[in-house]
Amino acid sequence: MIALALAFSNPAAAENRYIVRTTGGLSSVLNLCLSAGCHVQGSLDGPVGQTYLVTSSGNLIANLLNGVVNLLQGLLGIQSVEPDQLLPVPHPPINSIPSGLHDRSPVNYYGTVVWHGYASQPAAQIIRLSDAQRGFNVSGTGMVAVIDTGVDANHPVLVPVLLPGYDFTRNQPGASEWLDVPELAGDESQGREQDPAFVQQSTAAVLDQSTAAVLDGGPYSAFGHGTMTTGLVHLVAPNAKILPLKAFSSNGTGYLSNIIAALYYAVHHKANVVNMSFDLSSPSAGLSQAISYANKAGVVLVAAAGNESTSSPVYPAAFSGAVVGIASTTNWDTRSSFSNYGTADAWIAAPGEYVISTYPGGTYASASGTSFSSPLVAGTASLLLNAKSSSLNQKQAASALSHAIRLTPDLNHGRLDVYQAISAWVNSSNTNSGSCSLFCW
Numbered sequence: 001m002i003a004l005a006l007a008f009s010n011p012a013a014a015e016n017r018y019i020v021r022t023t024g025g026l027s028s029v030l031n032l033c034l035s036a037g038c039h040v041q042g043s044l045d046g047p048v049g050q051t052y053l054v055t056s057s058g059n060l061i062a063n064l065l066n067g068v069v070n071l072l073q074g075l076l077g078i079q080s081v082e083p084d085q086l087l088p089v090p091h092p093p094i095n096s097i098p099s100g101l102h103d104r105s106p107v108n109y110y111g112t113v114v115w116h117g118y119a120s121q122p123a124a125q126i127i128r129l130s131d132a133q134r135g136f137n138v139s140g141t142g143m144v145a146v147i148d149t150g151v152d153a154n155h156p157v158l159v160p161v162l163l164p165g166y167d168f169t170r171n172q173p174g175a176s177e178w179l180d181v182p183e184l185a186g187d188e189s190q191g192r193e194q195d196p197a198f199v200q201q202s203t204a205a206v207l208d209q210s211t212a213a214v215l216d217g218g219p220y221s222a223f224g225h226g227t228m229t230t231g232l233v234h235l236v237a238p239n240a241k242i243l244p245l246k247a248f249s250s251n252g253t254g255y256l257s258n259i260i261a262a263l264y265y266a267v268h269h270k271a272n273v274v275n276m277s278f279d280l281s282s283p284s285a286g287l288s289q290a291i292s293y294a295n296k297a298g299v300v301l302v303a304a305a306g307n308e309s310t311s312s313p314v315y316p317a318a319f320s321g322a323v324v325g326i327a328s329t330t331n332w333d334t335r336s337s338f339s340n341y342g343t344a345d346a347w348i349a350a351p352g353e354y355v356i357s358t359y360p361g362g363t364y365a366s367a368s369g370t371s372f373s374s375p376l377v378a379g380t381a382s383l384l385l386n387a388k389s390s391s392l393n394q395k396q397a398a399s400a401l402s403h404a405i406r407l408t409p410d411l412n413h414g415r416l417d418v419y420q421a422i423s424a425w426v427n428s429s430n431t432n433s434g435s436c437s438l439f440c441w
Contacts, residue, residue, distance in 0.1 A: 140237025231358030236379025328352025
């Protein structure tokens with residue numbers, strides 16, 4: 001599968017990138033490029049053979065508007081051609097350092113030693129995590145894939161549950177965040193005895209001053225993002241295996257094509273849940289098809305609702321019925337000022353302000369954003385799997401998660417209550433056990 005997924009060399013940065021969907025397989029895309037002057041870089045969906053990355057020195061979409069090529073496009077089974085967007089990792093600023101980053105008392109958390117400030121942070125208490133874990137004797141099962149910036153594969157808290165993963169930014173096995181920061185290569189012990197400090201405007205972390213100085217700046221604006229989202233999945237579902245899929249670089253950007261390839265990779269590697277802490281402002285045909293494919297395979301998809309403080313739809317959260325979109329709340333059960341809202345983006349909300357999670361270097365950090373609300377719900381989906389000996393599809397997961405704490409109408413079903421969600425799932429019938437395809441309800 002890896003040989004098929006982006007098997008060719010990465011396209012030159014100067015060339016324009018496009019995502020092509022076809023019913024005619026690789027040969028149809030090769031024939032298209034012979035006529036339109038483009039180059040096939042590789043498959044994004046592995047053995048499915050319907051979605052490809054191509055590059056062109058010109059404007060491929062404009063070239064396709066002439067009648068001859070447009071006719072050929074139809075004959076070849078080409079369904080869509082769209083630009084390969086470069087997406088940002090959203091990260092709203094924070095203004096203070098939570099007390100939990102000073103609470104470093106070691107505690108045993110399902111077999112690993114963690115800081116008390118991480119295990120007992122307000123977000124975990126608000127969603128009744130401990131009540132649910134103990135009340136239903138659940139700690140997570142199955143595999144949760146995390147599409148993000150990568151992960152610190154040697155973090156002592158995460159080592160027992162991390163799978164090798166894949167780096168789509170380099171087209172190679174592994175998903176290490178450290179490769180993006182050559183200045184820190186080989187030095188992964190980052191001063192865990194230091195006082196917490198602001199690393200970026202969006203992150204406070206416990207790091208030594210020299211490391212913080214390296215990371216403070218544009219090239220590394222999203223460094224640690226994937227390790228933090230992974231740590232929050234682990235907080236909720238400490239025995240679930242986690243598959244890190246690196247689709248974003250530490251500079252805070254990632255190509256849509258890498259996200260699509262990562263989603264297919266997650267399905268082909270039998271992930272049960274996928275967390276997507278990113279958003280784009282317009283729908284994508286390639287992403288829509290990948291999401292539909294995951295739904296039909298019975299994978300539960302969870303996505304951040306976005307940090308633009310709008311009710312306008314963002315994707316993938318706004319793929320209604322196919323993805324559970326997650327807004328952010330404060331520790332006082334109000335909508336976060338930065339969070340998107342409304343039924344288009346938010347199925348439910350979860351705490352997303354000053355959450356504490358794992359950070360590269362075997363340490364911890366704090367940040368805010370719907371990016372950090374979403375993995376709390378992805379972890380809850382793993383607990384649902386653990387609580388009942390049956391399969392769990394998108395519709396069933398969304399229904400269980402909708403048993404939440406009702407807040408304001410702009411947060412749809414309300415704020416995540418893990419105990420209520422599991423209780424609803426355990427006591428539900430299996431009348432809707434079929435897999436859910438795109439827009440199925």
